[in-house]
Amino acid sequence: MDFSVTFWGVRGSIACPSPNHVIYGGNTSCLEVVAGGRHIILDAGTGIRGLGHKVMEQGIQASTLLLTHTHWDHINGFPFFAPVFQKHRSLDIYAGHLHDAGGIQSVLASSMSNPVFPVPLEALQAELTFHDFKAGETLLLGDDVTVRTAALNHPNGSTGYRIEYDGKAMCYVTDTEHRPGEPDRNVLELIRGADLVIYDSTYTDDEYPRHVGWGHSTWQEGVRLCRAAEVKRMAIFHHDPDHDDTFMTKVEAEAAESWPGAFVAREGMTVDIGALSSA
Numbered sequence: 001m002d003f004s005v006t007f008w009g010v011r012g013s014i015a016c017p018s019p020n021h022v023i024y025g026g027n028t029s030c031l032e033v034v035a036g037g038r039h040i041i042l043d044a045g046t047g048i049r050g051l052g053h054k055v056m057e058q059g060i061q062a063s064t065l066l067l068t069h070t071h072w073d074h075i076n077g078f079p080f081f082a083p084v085f086q087k088h089r090s091l092d093i094y095a096g097h098l099h100d101a102g103g104i105q106s107v108l109a110s111s112m113s114n115p116v117f118p119v120p121l122e123a124l125q126a127e128l129t130f131h132d133f134k135a136g137e138t139l140l141l142g143d144d145v146t147v148r149t150a151a152l153n154h155p156n157g158s159t160g161y162r163i164e165y166d167g168k169a170m171c172y173v174t175d176t177e178h179r180p181g182e183p184d185r186n187v188l189e190l191i192r193g194a195d196l197v198i199y200d201s202t203y204t205d206d207e208y209p210r211h212v213g214w215g216h217s218t219w220q221e222g223v224r225l226c227r228a229a230e231v232k233r234m235a236i237f238h239h240d241p242d243h244d245d246t247f248m249t250k251v252e253a254e255a256a257e258s259w260p261g262a263f264v265a266r267e268g269m270t271v272d273i274g275a276l277s278s279a
């Protein structure tokens with residue numbers, strides 16, 4: 001049974017293509033999850049543009065887009081996702097932080113309105129269906145994929161996802177800020193026993209004190225949470241654009257030394273979730 005995740009964008013904040021961001025990649029948050037016959041996209045940062053070409057080439061007709069939240073780095077690739085301009089394709093769009101704040105359709109529409117973008121949401125040809133839920137609810141995608149959700153600690157809100165398929169589980173936990181010394185119970189509960197956790201590792205523990213209240217966490221906190229929750233593997237994710245290849249290579253070595261289950265997500269990387277074993 002196929003259950004895999006591919007990283008199309010691994011950055012936070014803003015895309016940062018440059019000769020110093022070649023190894024890990026410069027596109028913002030976008031992941032592709034294949035769970036059996038189901039095609040799931042996590043976030044629509046600039047990485048979704050490349051994924052759009054793959055969807056067209058492979059003739060994938062229906063996808064589900066799960067948004068953590070609607071900060072720019074998680075949605076601004078959306079109007080460049082080519083399949084939304086095609087009539088015979090469908091996209092179900094979910095968000096868990098706007099239930100009482102206008103809903104996802106109106107937020108996407110305003111992000112694509114004059115004079116900041118020339119093509120309005122209504123002009124898209126694909127069949128779009130919008131779903132607002134409250135973070136904490138469980139979503140069922142067909143009868144074989146269960147998606148558990150949890151509210152994260154982030155300005156304007158964010159939603160963490162746990163996708164379960166064929167007895168395995170992968171979690172996507174970004175953007176979220178921890179409180180030092182107080183493991184986030186929502187996160188611990190969501191990730192417990194998961195095969196893979198993709199975690200907001202924008203900062204290092206050394207950098208964090210200068211960014212309190214900015215809504216992000218550290219790879220060291222991710223390792224603490226994953227060890228406590230008996231997770232098999234953790235992907236360091238949502239890299240700060242100021243962290244170039246040299247910096248991230250150092251993080252990769254330090255993280256692996258601290259816990260062999262940790263690795264740094266790179267654009268283009270595919271992880272077979274069914275094949276993961278404990279580190």
Ligand SMILES: [Zn+2]
Binds near residue numbers: 013238
């Ligand atoms: Zn972000």
Ligand SMILES: [Zn+2]
Binds near residue numbers: 071
């Ligand atoms: Zn954010």
